[in-house]
Amino acid sequence: MDNPVILFDGVCNLCNGAINFVLRHDKKGIFRFASIQSEAGQRLLAAHDLDARELNSFFLVDKGKVYQKSAAALRVANYFAWYWKELQILRIVPYFLRDAIYDFIATNRYKWFGKRDECMVPTPDVQKRFLQ
Numbered sequence: 001m002d003n004p005v006i007l008f009d010g011v012c013n014l015c016n017g018a019i020n021f022v023l024r025h026d027k028k029g030i031f032r033f034a035s036i037q038s039e040a041g042q043r044l045l046a047a048h049d050l051d052a053r054e055l056n057s058f059f060l061v062d063k064g065k066v067y068q069k070s071a072a073a074l075r076v077a078n079y080f081a082w083y084w085k086e087l088q089i090l091r092i093v094p095y096f097l098r099d100a101i102y103d104f105i106a107t108n109r110y111k112w113f114g115k116r117d118e119c120m121v122p123t124p125d126v127q128k129r130f131l132q
Helices: 015-024 037-048 069-077 082-092 096-112
Strands: 005-009 032-035 059-062 067-070
Touching: 005 015, 005 037, 015 069, 015 096, 032 037, 037 067, 059 069, 069 082, 069 096
Parallel strands: 005 032
Antiparallel strands: 005 059, 059 067
């Protein structure tokens, strides 16, 4: 696949909000999406030797490489308009510190933001960007 793919927890409200954010800011329609729980998500995880039970992270598969947690978020932001590229300054923070903050939020995301009973259903206008 030529387009970068974001793998996310499909039942997490915070994660779904993040995907909606990406959809709003990805003006060129570059990104593709798959929930970790979906068949497509499970296939991509397996293809990259990632733990299929890992729901506390989102992954970005881009040009054959896999990024996760804060590295994935920063790489996604780099595809947006110029002012979002300013976030790349956060790369000076060591990844283990960035990921510690990420992990703290990920561990508490269901408690703070809630959880759905099932994965989100994309609207018809963006359905084609979600892998099956």
